[in-house]
Amino acid sequence: MGVKPGSVVFRWAVRVSGFLLALAFVLAGGSKVADPAAFAEEVMRYQLVPWAGAVVVALWLPYLEILGGLGLLWRPVRAGARLVVTVLLLTFTGVLISALRRGLNLDCGCFGRLTGPTTVTQAFWRDFGLLALTAFLWAPEFAGRVRRITAAEGDKEKG
Amino acid sequence: MKLVAVCLFVLTASAFAELQWDNPDQNILAKVTDRTVVAKYHFTNAGKELVTIEAVRTSCGCTTATLAKKDYSPGESGEIEARFEIGGRVGHQEKAILVTTKGEPHNPSVLHLVVEIPETIKVQPELVLWRVGEAAEPKTIKVTVADGSPAKILAVVTDTPTVKLSVAEGLPGKSATVTVTPNDTSRPEGATVMIKTDYPADNPEAHYAYVRIK
Amino acid sequence: MTGWRQAGLILCASAIPGAFSAAFHPRRPGWVQDALKPGEIRLADVEGWRGTVRWVDARSNGDYDLGHAPGALHLDLLSWPAAFPLFLDQWQPGEKVVVYCGASSCHLAEEVAEKLRANGIDSVYVLQGGWEVWKARHPSQ
Numbered sequence A: 001m002g003v004k005p006g007s008v009v010f011r012w013a014v015r016v017s018g019f020l021l022a023l024a025f026v027l028a029g030g031s032k033v034a035d036p037a038a039f040a041e042e043v044m045r046y047q048l049v050p051w052a053g054a055v056v057v058a059l060w061l062p063y064l065e066i067l068g069g070l071g072l073l074w075r076p077v078r079a080g081a082r083l084v085v086t087v088l089l090l091t092f093t094g095v096l097i098s099a100l101r102r103g104l105n106l107d108c109g110c111f112g113r114l115t116g117p118t119t120v121t122q123a124f125w126r127d128f129g130l131l132a133l134t135a136f137l138w139a140p141e142f143a144g145r146v147r148r149i150t151a152a153e154g155d156k157e158k159g
Numbered sequence B: 001m002k003l004v005a006v007c008l009f010v011l012t013a014s015a016f017a018e019l020q021w022d023n024p025d026q027n028i029l030a031k032v033t034d035r036t037v038v039a040k041y042h043f044t045n046a047g048k049e050l051v052t053i054e055a056v057r058t059s060c061g062c063t064t065a066t067l068a069k070k071d072y073s074p075g076e077s078g079e080i081e082a083r084f085e086i087g088g089r090v091g092h093q094e095k096a097i098l099v100t101t102k103g104e105p106h107n108p109s110v111l112h113l114v115v116e117i118p119e120t121i122k123v124q125p126e127l128v129l130w131r132v133g134e135a136a137e138p139k140t141i142k143v144t145v146a147d148g149s150p151a152k153i154l155a156v157v158t159d160t161p162t163v164k165l166s167v168a169e170g171l172p173g174k175s176a177t178v179t180v181t182p183n184d185t186s187r188p189e190g191a192t193v194m195i196k197t198d199y200p201a202d203n204p205e206a207h208y209a210y211v212r213i214k
Numbered sequence C: 001m002t003g004w005r006q007a008g009l010i011l012c013a014s015a016i017p018g019a020f021s022a023a024f025h026p027r028r029p030g031w032v033q034d035a036l037k038p039g040e041i042r043l044a045d046v047e048g049w050r051g052t053v054r055w056v057d058a059r060s061n062g063d064y065d066l067g068h069a070p071g072a073l074h075l076d077l078l079s080w081p082a083a084f085p086l087f088l089d090q091w092q093p094g095e096k097v098v099v100y101c102g103a104s105s106c107h108l109a110e111e112v113a114e115k116l117r118a119n120g121i122d123s124v125y126v127l128q129g130g131w132e133v134w135k136a137r138h139p140s141q
Helices: A008-033 A038-047 A052-071 A075-101 A121-158 B002-017 C003-026 C042-050 C061-066 C078-090 C104-117 C131-135
Strands: B017-023 B025-029 B038-043 B050-060 B064-066 B077-085 B089-101 B109-117 B122-124 B129-130 B141-147 B154-160 B163-169 B175-182 B190-196 B206-213 C053-056 C096-101 C124-129
Touching: A008 A075, A008 C131, A038 A052, A038 B064, A038 B089, A038 C042, A052 A075, A052 C003, A075 A121, A075 C003, A121 B109, B017 B109, B025 B038, B050 B064, B064 B089, B077 B089, B077 B109, B089 B175, B089 B190, B109 B154, B122 B190, B122 B206, B129 B141, B141 B154, B141 B190, B141 C003, B163 B190, B175 B190, B175 B206, B190 C078, B206 C078, C042 C124, C053 C104, C096 C104, C096 C131, C104 C124
Parallel strands: B025 B109, B129 B206, C053 C096, C096 C124
Antiparallel strands: B017 B038, B038 B077, B050 B089, B064 B077, B089 B109, B122 B141, B141 B175, B154 B190, B163 B175, B190 B206
16 A cells, blocks of 8 residues: 555555545435434335334434544544444444345435435445545554564564 | 212302303214214303304314304304214214314313214125145135125126136125135236125115235 | 534534434324234335235225336235235245235235135234335336
8 A cells, every 4th residue: 555654645545535424424314314213114114123123213313423533623522532433333324234134125214305315225335435435534542553663573573 | 968068069160260151072974875964953052151163173074063153152053063084984983073262271171973974885804815835725605794884796807808707695695705716826916806796776885806816 | 632622513503403304303203103903014114025015005096006016916805806816816825914004904914814814824014004104115107
């Protein structure tokens, strides 16, 4: 790989992926805010939670997505937002895989009415793409840790 | 004493607001030849103020209700005409009509319409089904003429020779048991069983049952 | 560690508008789902079914012509003598049948479903909420 941690290209990749994820999350959350009743029905289609659970998800998740997305753009909570966004994406992917395995024939409901009908498979690949973007968010820290470890090992060798 | 006063007050208050209906619950026995049943609900504005009827809703798409005008002065009478389309329905039918006035949008008058529709000829079941490969055991269809109906069963025939029919008459012309036996259940097949009657005389009705091998 | 604390903060902060939605949102869902009447089915459950679903439209002919579920057959008591054999030609034993009508013709689907069941066709359901629910789910069609 020609792109090294700390290089200008890498820093921009991190910035752009953060921005794209923020946009995706704010749009996804925003599209569901207007009609929690309809979103609760969407959640029920996955047949994973009882109605009361679907209601909690329908009321809470849209705002969690919006704040998680916005948090990625605001330095003081960026680390937390990165965690929220990653955990949410992992959960969504898990839910979609479970729907695929059960052969559920449904429209994902991920972006409310913002996009046209999206099949579970399409939604899965979209989530997969977004998960790949989150890798960039974690990369600087990971790279930093690797640097620290190699530096420490280097110190040991010296000593 | 207090209770009586309260009761009196409630009674008079409701009389002010409500329309008085002559016959809010109607039972109608339809004739065999009827296609629609019409019920008229006569009312009077028994209050001291103008009553405006805002909406007349029915519980079923088969019923429509019409009203000549909307505003009724104190003492004035009017009529709501409910029209029930029989459209293939038989037996006991209960429908409701809700009349909402401007003063009391959440407390509609509920009118009931009960229609008894005689079924001239009953074919039960209308479908006899064999699965492909199933043993070609005979299955039966019962044909019954309703009590008091002048109709008679004239003949029971099938449109294809792929099924055999045998008709056992109960009361002559009034009931029959049709036994259907397919010749071959090894492939999908369909047949129609026609039950010919002599009623109504000018244009005798035929009734149908269906045979399917699927 | 700060990451976890910030995540907790975001979680709590998003619960605040969530709670407001629960209390005041005009489209807030009820905590108890509308109970199903016998023989009724929710659209969400139908969408989860595998295999063919045979749709039956029990509204008036005019409503049907204005729009209906793709592949739905028009079958009401008035059109029964002509439409029931058509239904039998399309229907395969074991298939699930879902009958719907509109809000203004609420009992029609029950009537048709009952008549289908009386003729030995099993797995007949009435769609809860009828055409309006279907339409809300498929606004483009």
